[in-house]
Amino acid sequence: MPVQISPSILAADFARLADEAAAVPNADWLHVDVMDYHFVPNLTLGLPVVEALRKATATPLDCHLMIADPDRWAPPYAEAGAGSVTIHAEATKAPIRTLREIRSLGARAGLALNPATAVEPYEDLLCEIDMLLLMTVEPGFGGQTFLDVVLPKVRRARALVERHGGRVWLQVDGGVTAETIERCADAGADVFVAGSAVYGASDPVAAIDALRAAATRKRA
Numbered sequence: 001m002p003v004q005i006s007p008s009i010l011a012a013d014f015a016r017l018a019d020e021a022a023a024v025p026n027a028d029w030l031h032v033d034v035m036d037y038h039f040v041p042n043l044t045l046g047l048p049v050v051e052a053l054r055k056a057t058a059t060p061l062d063c064h065l066m067i068a069d070p071d072r073w074a075p076p077y078a079e080a081g082a083g084s085v086t087i088h089a090e091a092t093k094a095p096i097r098t099l100r101e102i103r104s105l106g107a108r109a110g111l112a113l114n115p116a117t118a119v120e121p122y123e124d125l126l127c128e129i130d131m132l133l134l135m136t137v138e139p140g141f142g143g144q145t146f147l148d149v150v151l152p153k154v155r156r157a158r159a160l161v162e163r164h165g166g167r168v169w170l171q172v173d174g175g176v177t178a179e180t181i182e183r184c185a186d187a188g189a190d191v192f193v194a195g196s197a198v199y200g201a202s203d204p205v206a207a208i209d210a211l212r213a214a215a216t217r218k219r220a
């Protein structure tokens with residue numbers, strides 16, 4: 001699978017979201033961080049903004065739900081037209097039911113793991129998901145420092161994914177820069193979220209090209 005880059009609008013100007021989406025035409029996805037003050041100590045945006053963004057851009061939306069009770073709140077994001085909906089393993093009480101519902105509504109289903117959550121207990125769920133998201137910062141805020149301590153888990157996750165046919169995408173999120181992306185790609189990630197490294201750059205298009213080139217070099 002070719003490298004994919006998913007710029008996080010968490011680092012964009014929330015007053016100009018349609019323009020900010022248009023500023024990254026070379027992005028594969030637009031990463032939308034939904035936070036609720038409960039699962040994480042921050043509040044961002046929700047369904048109405050996702051619905052509005054869906055109409056404002058042709059780039060598929062990669063919704064990362066950092067919310068309590070995703071079993072109740074995740075399916076509407078798929079109904080709203082998100083291309084991918086990711087729920088946290090630490091928050092769901094019925095992952096299989098919720099992941100199946102997301103898929104049945106036409107979206108790709110993702111499962112996210114916090115930095116300290118082991119991947120091995122979720123091996124049997126790989127057949128229920130299209131993407132595994134490994135957080136490389138503690139969730140809640142953009143602009144944090146990449147946690148190298150997660151890299152061995154990325155390698156173990158890649159091995160598990162390959163053992164199950166290699167179909168599941170492996171996403172890393174948090175502190176991904178032109179420098180840290182190489183280590184992530186080397187460990188086996190193939191979908192890269194980048195907020196500050198894209199929207200904090202003077203030229204977001206060039207920043208995406210540079211991230212993609214660095215990751216592709218390492219995966220080759």
Ligand SMILES: O=C(CO)[C@H](O)[C@H](O)COP(=O)(O)O
Pocket residue numbers: 008010011031033064066137138139140141142143144173174175176193194195196197
């Ligand atoms: O899920 C997230 C934080 O919880 C964000 O997607 C992530 O932090 C991206 O921002 P940056 O690239 O600036 O770290």
Ligand SMILES: [Co+2]
Pocket residue numbers: 008031032033064173193
């Ligand atoms: Co995110």
